[in-house]
Amino acid sequence: MNRTAAASAQHYLGWAGIVRLGLVQTALGAIVVLTTSTLNRVMVVELGLLAMLPGALVGLHYAIQLTRPKLGYASDVGGRRSPWIIGGVGVLALGGVLAALATAWMSTHLMAGLILAVLAFTLIGLGVGAAGTSLLALLAKTVAPQRRAAAGSIVWVMMIAGFILTAGIGGHFLEPFSLQRLITVTGTVCALAFVLTLLAIAGIEQNRSAAATASMEQNKLPFRQALAETWSDPRARQFTIFVFVSMLAYSAQDLILEPFAGLVFGYSPRQSTQMAGLQNAGVLLGMIVVALGGTFLRGRLGSLRLWTTAGCIASALALFGLLLGGQIASHGGDWPLQINVFALGLGNGVFAVAAIASMMALAGEGGEHREGVRMGLWGAAQASAFGIGGFIGAVGVDLFNHFYQTPAHSYGAVFLIEGLVFLLAAWLASRIRQQTQLPQSDRLHEAIAAS
Secondary structure (H helix, E strand, O other): OOOOHHHHHOOOHHHHHHHHHHHHHHHHHHHHHHHHHHHHHHHHHHHOOOOHHHHHHHHHHHHHHHHHHHHHHHHHHHOHHHHHHHHHHHHHHHHHHHHHHHHHHHOOHHHHHHHHHHHHHHHHHHHHHOOOOOHHHHHHOOHHHHHHHHHHHHHHHHHHHHHHHHHHHHHHHOOOOOHHHHHHHHHHHHHHHHHHHHHHOOOOOOOOHHHHHHHHHHHOOOOHHHHHHHHOOHHHHHHHHHHHHHHHHHHOOOHHHHHHHHHOOOOOOHHHHHHHHHHHHHHHHHHHHHHHHHHOHHHHOOOOHHHHHHHHHHHHHHHHHHHHHHHHOOOOOOOOHHHHHHHHHHHHHHHHHHHHHHHHHHHHHHHHOHHHHHHHHHHHHHHHHHHHHHHHHHHHHHHOOOOOOOOHHHHHHHHHHHHHHHHHHHHHHHHHHHHHOOOOOOOOHHHHHHH
């Protein structure tokens, strides 16, 4: 084993360190769920504004995240991720508070509130981009190869935990609702999230050596050259395309699944909400399966690329099941919709976490101190896909309503397209696996032996 490999192995994070970094994801999730969900509802329901207004603001925060490659590059050049994580969460928290103030202001001065909201969601996009990109780059650098699948599951689950805790506890303190209470609750959540980030990140990078700093200085490249170098790498380019395609299919179902259950299967709002919870349970189970399989299985069965491909195929089959179930239900037959939706969540969870763990594995292949720009490129692909996917899914249903007589056919056509896109993503993932000849990079002991 060479000295570089030995030094790197000595600085891998233990499970406690991985969980600490996962707390940053919890903080990010806590703020994001308030700004993209709660404020969305307040603008539409309590203020009676057009739904396209919060939709445009959420779209703006995704568009701003196209700066992720530049933000990741900046953390590469600086050599430390912690300042960018802390600063990013700080900017996100400021944006969250301003977004709540803007929402309240819209009730009396719509235009002034809208201008402030544009500034707020710009800050939200920048904060998520800076903190999220640097956090994943730090994980890619500091998590041992055989723990990446589990680490991906841990940080994703902890982000969802941030969603759940904020929705439950924050929702409790919002009653009885008032705009003043909205500002207070949002400000409190943002402050607590920032403090949690400070505690979670403290000391994580304290062992960075002078030699690492010197190596970073020697490997500096202008941003355009660093980005071009990343894009010229066939593996990085193919993975970027895969991330965009898979996340496009993943996000296209967000706005149409519950309306589909109501219109085609006659589900009440309570039943469709419970169905969404069942889907999330499937997602969590899928994450756990990948965490265990990627950590303990050997050979091909432990390959992250195999799990990614399998998750995409499973998601496609579940969407085809929704297509078939809709046709059966429209003719008076029975279909196990809840089981179908749980299976969709399971496939989604498998592919999403395996893809994140694969990001960590591929991020370090661009040489020293290139993790940030690579994670930034993939983060930008993911953000743009999320911004486009939900809109395309909803517009697709409206478009097919002009050609078909029943909702089952309209929604089914969209599910069919989504499933085909997932199969395309599976094919892309399998090609990356075939052309990426890693020395079993999912296994620490084999990577060390290869060195």
